[in-house]
Amino acid sequence: MADTERSHGDGNTTEVNQTQASQSDITDDDKARAEELKNKANEFFKAQDFPQATDFYTQAIDINPYVAAYYGNRSFAHLKTECFGSALQDASQAISLDRSYIKGYYRRATANMALGKFKIALKDYDTVVKYRPNDKDAKAKFTECNKIVKMQAFERAIRVDSNKQSIADQLDIENMIIEDDYEGPKLDEDGKVTKQFMLDLMEHFKNQKKLHRKYAYQILVQINDMFKKLPSLCDITVPEGSKFTVCGDIHGQFYDLLNIFELNQLPSTDNPYLFNGDFVDRGSFSVEVILTLFGFKLLYPDHLHLSRGNHESETMNQMYGFHGEVKSKYNAQMSEFFTEVYNWLPLAQLINNKVLVMHGGLFSKDDVTIDDLRKIDRNRQPPDEGFMCELLWSDPQILPGRSPSKRGVGCQFGPDVTHRFLAKNNLEYIIRSHEVRAQGYEVGHDGKCITVFSAPNYCDQMGNKGAFITMGADLKPNFTSYAAVPHPNVRPMAYASNLFGFM
The missing domain is CATH 1.25.40.10 (Tetratricopeptide repeat domain)
Known part of the structure; x- marks a missing residue:
């Protein structure tokens, strides 16, 4: 204290x-x-x-x-x-x-x-x-x-990066044995995700059971191949007459993720989602969250979108619990594989060429273009400066101009910065996450900078609501707030580094 x-x-x-x-x-x-x-x-x-x-x-x-x-x-x-x-x-x-x-x-x-x-x-x-x-x-x-x-x-x-072998190339998935007593969900004969598999998986996780390591590895291999083919900035189209949902940080709160699906229905070709980073860490059901999201991405590759957050990184995962959780539920090799996969996550999404979505925020200099973001070489750990860093770490501020980040990484940007960026790139507004908000969302910078945070009662102590955004082709944001739901008696940060016990 x-x-x-x-x-x-x-x-x-x-x-x-x-x-x-x-x-x-x-x-x-x-x-x-x-x-x-x-x-x-x-x-x-x-x-x-x-x-x-x-x-x-x-x-x-x-x-x-x-x-x-x-x-x-x-x-x-x-x-x-x-x-x-x-x-x-x-x-x-x-x-x-x-x-x-x-x-x-x-x-x-x-x-x-x-x-x-x-x-x-x-x-x-x-x-x-x-x-x-x-x-x-x-x-x-x-x-x-x-x-x-x-x-x-x-x-x-x-380390010799040019010769570093992928974890995928080290795996012998074919000869991984499925024990006779395993009663959990199974991928189909071709190793593919089906809708029934996803339904069974969520129920399995809900009952605090593990997906077999063979299937977890298969999901990681497939999702890694899929992410490698995506650009650093992805384009999303919301057609007329349809609905699109944007969620913010989940932070390992699996039971609250299930509640989102209960409130807003499951992802599907008719019900697409974007999850805007920080899927893991803090909450102690991060493995369940990330495997569920990866599974839906494989099932609906064009209708379930994922962006990288600042917690999809090796250092954050070492400190805040994800690496420890993966090692506890599976092994150190799988933890390393997740790090490799996270390096290929897209950094931002552009909806109908009018709304830019990123986890953190805008930049320490003007004149940044959408094309600049498309050119980012993202296959690495987040750097301490530059476009990639700021997309993952920056925060808005009320006052005009820019100031050093209260986080020590990225920058803080004012409404004038937002307006100039939007004008230069012919955009309507930005959506970002990264910060707890009392109602789960906040509309700032004259309606041009929206924060959405989807982990209610963050870390079982903040008392905040979670929220998600829905919109149609007109891109008008609609907000749904919700309270936390009960979860099994496993405390947040249960797998975090012992170094992070605050004095």
């Missing part, structure tokens, strides 16, 4: 000494009021209302900006809302105020890990261990982070 103590008052750093004169301007009444606001923020934090907690920590900082714990607490709240860039900044500020504020190092390490910067995180864990040599948790995190850093260095040393 958040700190309830004041930060150390006798820090001996240069930063603390330099601020003494300014601190003298803070009255005792100011200090007392700031403490009241911090305590109020702590209550919101305990209630898991992290945006409100962040707001009250900010108010406390505005009154007394010289208390490390205020920044440390706000950093923690930012971590909870995945604003890793802001969390990083606050943790660093807390440390600059008090070098002995150990939780600042913990939180800065957590933020860097979430951004895939394990080597930098390791330095902070090293500091924590030096300050607290008997802290078992600190030692465990240092050891685990060090293991990842060494593993990544080893993989870089042996």
Whole structure:
């Protein structure tokens, strides 16, 4: 939970000494009021209302900006809302105020890990261990982070991308044995997905049973071949008299995915869908979600569309549970195969040449064209900058212009940026996902930037609704919000990295 103590008052750093004169301007009444606001923020934090907690920590900082714990607490709240860039900044500020504020190092390490910067995180864990040599948790995190850093260095040393063999080429699916006691769904004799298979699969998953590894591998091989043939930006046509549905993040919430299909009917040639990234991680039924979506994509290749999210990446999957879940339910080889498949997911979709759909958002510069997006070489892990990064990570902001991302990756873009992009590319509006919204959706930037998020009560704690968008050929968006449905007693992040236990 958040700190309830004041930060150390006798820090001996240069930063603390330099601020003494300014601190003298803070009255005792100011200090007392700031403490009241911090305590109020702590209550919101305990209630898991992290945006409100962040707001009250900010108010406390505005009154007394010289208390490390205020920044440390706000950093923690930012971590909870995945604003890793802001969390990083606050943790660093807390440390600059008090070098002995150990939780600042913990939180800065957590933020860097979430951004895939394990080597930098390791330095902070090293500091924590030096300050607290008997802290078992600190030692465990240092050891685990060090293991990842060494593993990544080893993989870089042996990797020869041009000669790297696909997991598909290493598999001997033909000779995988189906045990006699397996009673689950089976692909047809040609290894193809049928509608009955999908119905049986969803029921099988609903009852917390696994699809046989042979069929899971067959689905992955087929979907990998299918994705390789798709462009980085796909064109979708919504004809007159038809309906098209766009869903946002699912995040491993399989039972809420089933509820979408209950509310809006199953995918079919007459009921096409687009799922806009972040299918996995966080929720602990990610395997069920992704195999269901891949199955429907194979069954209806022209009517079920999938775009990559920032969580369809190796680093995110290592941290937030998907890799751990696949290894638990299947094996490490399959986890690696998913990483390979995700590299081929399309990055964006263009509906009727008028509506652009991407997971994150727009770009750090103007003059980006649809043709630029078509040319992106996507078969890789998301980079830290550029068009691919921003499609997956950027967020809208209320104010005009651009600003650094609160996530530490991508950018934030204002309504003027959106309007210029639409005008240049002759588009009507954009749809993106990537952010929790109270009603599951939000219409911003004068109606030109729509956010849709389809994971209700995100991580079993946010209390938000989920939503999906339906439209016809006129492209007028209609919104359906819905609450979370019950799921088996498996907590979110059950398979996540032990490194990601927040302090």
